[in-house]
Amino acid sequence: MNQLTKNSTIMAFDYGTVNIGVAVGQFTTCTATPLPYIKYANNKFKWEVITKLIADWKPQAVVIGLPYNMDGSLSEIAILAKKFANKINGRFNIPAFLSDERLTTHEAKLIRKNNDNTKKSKRQKPIDSVAAVLILESWLLANKNKTENI
Numbered sequence: 001m002n003q004l005t006k007n008s009t010i011m012a013f014d015y016g017t018v019n020i021g022v023a024v025g026q027f028t029t030c031t032a033t034p035l036p037y038i039k040y041a042n043n044k045f046k047w048e049v050i051t052k053l054i055a056d057w058k059p060q061a062v063v064i065g066l067p068y069n070m071d072g073s074l075s076e077i078a079i080l081a082k083k084f085a086n087k088i089n090g091r092f093n094i095p096a097f098l099s100d101e102r103l104t105t106h107e108a109k110l111i112r113k114n115n116d117n118t119k120k121s122k123r124q125k126p127i128d129s130v131a132a133v134l135i136l137e138s139w140l141l142a143n144k145n146k147t148e149n150i
Helices: 047-057 076-092 104-115 120-124 128-146
Strands: 009-014 019-026 031-039 061-066 096-100
Touching: 009 047, 009 128, 019 128, 031 047, 031 128, 047 076, 061 076, 061 128, 076 096, 096 128
Parallel strands: 009 061, 061 096
Antiparallel strands: 009 019, 019 031
16 A cells, blocks of 8 residues: 555445445545445446546545455455456556445444434435445545555
8 A cells, every 4th residue: 555645535435236335535634525426227337437536536546345244254245346346446557445344334324314304205315425435434544554655
């Protein structure tokens, strides 16, 4: 990770089979901001959306949530998340890190519920990018001291 600095932009993806949550952040404050999620169409997401995000934000690395089961074993979707990470790395030549994402979706739902005073029907919007924020902030905190030039 020695190519990353405190000013590096890092992008995170909460890989899913319906939506992919997206967030961007940096080491200086170890905070992240949600970006619009990527919706699947015909069981596929569009690489051009990710290409545009990469071009717009120019991240020095990406973090992909790796879904473990509560017993520590990898979930079925973890294999797809690993393939996604490899494709990001191969297509964009950007380091792709995997990060344990256990309970991030559950936590994201609680955050939205606690911060949203609208009717329940309006709260049904996807929370994938909120989960991506949680994945990224956790990874940033865990790796902050591994960057150079801080």
